[in-house]
Amino acid sequence: xxxxxxxxxASVDTPAPPATNSKDIGTNRGWRFWAIFPALCVTALLSxxxxxxVSNALSTITAELDLGDNYPWVVNSFLLTSTAAQPIFGQLxxxxxxxxxTMSAVALLVFGxxxxxxxxxxxxxxxxxxxMGIGGGGINMLIELIVCDLVPLRERPKFLGLVAIIFALGxxxxxFIGGALVQHSSWRWIFYMNIPIGGTAIVLxxxxxxxxxxxTSFKDTLGRFDYIGSVLxxxxxVAIIFALxxxxxxxxxSSWRVIxxxxxxxxxxxxxxxxxxxxxxxxxxxxxxxxxxxTSAISFYATFVQALLxxxxxxxxPVYFQAVLGSSATRAGVQLLPTVTGIIPFAGVxxxxxxxxGRYKPVHFAGLALMAIGTxxxxxxxxxxxxxxxxGLQLLQVAGFAAITTALLPAVQAPLSDxxxxxxxxxxxxxxxxxxxxxxTIPVAVFNTQFDRRLHxxxxxxxxxxxxxxxxxxxxxxxxxSQLSPESRVEVVGVFVQVLKVVWIVAAAICAxxxxxxxxxxxxxxxxxLDSDEFGYKEKKKESDNEKAGDAAK
Numbered sequence: 001x002x003x004x005x006x007x008x009x010a011s012v013d014t015p016a017p018p019a020t021n022s023k024d025i026g027t028n029r030g031w032r033f034w035a036i037f038p039a040l041c042v043t044a045l046l047s048x049x050x051x052x053x054v055s056n057a058l059s060t061i062t063a064e065l066d067l068g069d070n071y072p073w074v075v076n077s078f079l080l081t082s083t084a085a086q087p088i089f090g091q092l093x094x095x096x097x098x099x100x101x102t103m104s105a106v107a108l109l110v111f112g113x114x115x116x117x118x119x120x121x122x123x124x125x126x127x128x129x130x131x132m133g134i135g136g137g138g139i140n141m142l143i144e145l146i147v148c149d150l151v152p153l154r155e156r157p158k159f160l161g162l163v164a165i166i167f168a169l170g171x172x173x174x175x176f177i178g179g180a181l182v183q184h185s186s187w188r189w190i191f192y193m194n195i196p197i198g199g200t201a202i203v204l205x206x207x208x209x210x211x212x213x214x215x216t217s218f219k220d221t222l223g224r225f226d227y228i229g230s231v232l233x234x235x236x237x238v239a240i241i242f243a244l245x246x247x248x249x250x251x252x253x254s255s256w257r258v259i260x261x262x263x264x265x266x267x268x269x270x271x272x273x274x275x276x277x278x279x280x281x282x283x284x285x286x287x288x289x290x291x292x293x294x295t296s297a298i299s300f301y302a303t304f305v306q307a308l309l310x311x312x313x314x315x316x317x318p319v320y321f322q323a324v325l326g327s328s329a330t331r332a333g334v335q336l337l338p339t340v341t342g343i344i345p346f347a348g349v350x351x352x353x354x355x356x357x358g359r360y361k362p363v364h365f366a367g368l369a370l371m372a373i374g375t376x377x378x379x380x381x382x383x384x385x386x387x388x389x390x391x392g393l394q395l396l397q398v399a400g401f402a403a404i405t406t407a408l409l410p411a412v413q414a415p416l417s418d419x420x421x422x423x424x425x426x427x428x429x430x431x432x433x434x435x436x437x438x439x440x441t442i443p444v445a446v447f448n449t450q451f452d453r454r455l456h457x458x459x460x461x462x463x464x465x466x467x468x469x470x471x472x473x474x475x476x477x478x479x480x481x482s483q484l485s486p487e488s489r490v491e492v493v494g495v496f497v498q499v500l501k502v503v504w505i506v507a508a509a510i511c512a513x514x515x516x517x518x519x520x521x522x523x524x525x526x527x528x529x530l531d532s533d534e535f536g537y538k539e540k541k542k543e544s545d546n547e548k549a550g551d552a553a554k
Contacts, residue, residue: 032210033150039204040143041166043106046197047139048170049177050078050109050132052340055315056179056329057187059322062474064187067122069448069470072245075315075440077130080241082137083433084234087285089138090145090426091226094283098146099209103202105138110198117191128191141429144409146209148421153413154358154526157406161351164405165344172340175318175333183330229275229285233430236268237437244441250470253449286427290412290420295522299411302364303428304435305514306408309371310401311439312507313339316447316500317378317394323476323496324383338394346402354407354526360414361523363407368515370400376508379501383493414524443503447473450499458491467492472499 054061054074062071093101112131119125147159181189243261251257276284291297317339321332350363374397381390412428413420451472455464463484466475476496481489 035208036146036150036210037162039201039208040146040163042197042204043102043139043201044143044163044166045170046106046109046194046201047136047143048167049174049197050113050136050194051167052171052174052314053178053190054078054174056175056318056333057182057190059474059477060182060329061125061187065119065122065125067474069246069250070122070126071474072440072444073122073126074129076241076245076437077126078133078136079311079433079437079440080237081130081133082140083133083430083437084230084237085134085137086141086430086433087233087426088230089141090422090429091283091285093142093145093426094422095224098142098149099205101138102142102146102209103205105135105142106198106201106205107135108132109135109139110195110202111135113191113194113198117188119188132191132194137429137433140433141426144429145422145425148409148413148418148425152527152529153410153418154355154528156410156413157351157354160406160409161347164347164351164402168340168343168347168402171314171343172337175314175336175340176330177333179329179331179333183328224283226276226281226283226285229272229281232268232272232275233285236265236272237434238265239268240265241437241441244438244445246470247445285423286430287420287423290416290424290427293415293522294520295415295524296412296424298517298521299364299408300428300431301517302368302404302514303408303412303432304438305368305511306371306401306404307432307435308439308442309375309507309511311436312443312503313375313378313397315440316443316503319447319473319476319496320378320381320390320500322478323481324381324493324500325385326478326481328478335390336394338391339398342395342398343402343405346399347405350403351406353403354410358526359523360407360411360526361518361521363403364411364521365515365518367400367402367404367407368511368518370403371397372400372508372511372515374398374400375504375511378504379508381500382497410526411521411524414526418527443507444470444473446503446506447499450502451495454495454499457495458488460488460491463488463492472496 058071058074061067061074067074089101089105109132112128112133112135115128115131116125117128119128143163144160147163148156151159177193178187178190181187239261243258243265247253247255247258273288275281276286277288291300314336317336318329318332321327321335322329325335327335350367353363354360374393377393377396381393409425409428413424416424448470451467452469455468458464458467481492484492
């Protein structure tokens with residue numbers, strides 16, 4: 001558990017005082033420091049491709065494995081275990097250091113990829129995706145944690161921006177790779193390709209990720225690990241996702257099968273936070289003092305909304321491209337490129353502003369406002385929209401998303417000490433992943449409910465039966481739409497357009513309301529020095545001895 005001084009310093013919106021052993025590493029960076037980043041970049045590429053590669057292939061996978069309305073679990077199983085695993089990886093990284101824990105996360109993702117690629121049924125695929133999620137969640141959190149260990153707060157946006165660019169490249173390649181493999185080979189290679197990439201990442205991490213390590217004995221780890229917190233966070237997340245996945249599709253929202261899991265999930269979340277705040281837990285997964293100031297708390301919430309909206313757009317713009325514009329899976333991946341590649345320049349702009357000016361509030365406000373406006377303008381899209389229109393609207397939306405990307409974690413950590421890096425980064429990554437889970441679950445619930453309400457607008461009863469019960473998403477493909485008669489196609493496209501308008505309105509409303517909370521943040525100066533070097537990069541002993549001798553001579 002964080003010591004009382006750390007908790008007290010985080011209870012108000014004031015910057016954590018620098019420790020007596022603070023270190024300005026900007027003047028001490030050698031090749032060992034820079035060699036770490038290629039290893040991190042390959043690892044980030046592996047995880048980021050996996051985040052979106054399924055989006056354009058989901059319809060094909062659903063049809064081949066006969067998933068029916070269980071298709072959201074192909075995505076949700078990954079996101080769910082990714083979410084629950086991140087606080088656990090944060091705690092393990094504090095116990096055993098960053099290096100071996102990171103390599104273990106990559107190995108888990110590779111193992112799950114093999115299971116998913118060889119899946120003979122939906123259950124096997126979902127199980128493999130769940131294992132992949134554990135590894136993917138660890139990778140995402142640990143990369144950002146290592147960056148936070150290596151560089152001071154003021155410089156973190158720049159280095160997090162580098163990681164964001166790699167994630168953007170991988171995320172941008174994901175839908176295109178997924179669509180291309182489905183069209184020209186097999187969806188199974190979506191998962192098999194992770195094996196050589198993951199193997200390369202493990203080798204690079206072994207060779208170059210040399211950082212300071214704090215070793216905790218296995219016995220001490222068993223005694224301090226937060227078992228109850230882990231069970232509570234996982235079970236409550238599963239319950240809520242189950243309810244939102246099937247609510248309005250397999251079961252009506254008024255059904256006890258939906259209401260009971262939602263209630264249990266909410267009670268579980270409350271119980272989790274109560275447990276974390278109790279004196280019984282020796283080392284909580286997410287210490288309560290991280291939320292003890294309004295700046296960190298609002299930044300955590302903004303992180304949730306940002307992740308929610310990104311996944312929302314990534315998974316539902318392809319529905320528009322394929323069902324309304326009649327694009328193939330591959331072409332839909334290309335049409336999504338403005339969203340995923342636009343992250344690169346706009347993330348750079350946001351990072352440069354924060355590092356130069358040292359202020360994050362303007363970036364938070366502008367980012368959330370642009371996300372709300374951009375998502376709201378998606379309601380203008382229909383079957384007659386031009387290429388320039390859907391490209392321009394995507395760039396408007398992604399400008400807000402990308403600008404805020406590198407400004408959120410520094411704002412969370414501004415009132416905290418660098419000794420809180422592992423827990424604060426793990427909590428931030430957990431909340432981001434939790435937002436991503438809701439980013440597929442909420443729009444799926446809205447989409448399924450709205451489509452069922454508009455089924456009467458389709459005159460052919462056979463077509464209505466195909467789309468009923470939450471199956472519209474799986475059939476929103478060029479292949480299916482091309483089989484319809486011209487009259488039926490016009491009706492079905494019209495329903496897709498109207499249903500998607502509601503999906504975008506709900507997204508824009510969530511983001512617009514979140515923008516107002518930024519006014520409650522406090523602008524805290526960002527530290528230019530590390531106040532803890534416990535997990536910083538490991539320098540050669542000879543170099544360290546020379547530095548000490550030089551300091552003594554002075």
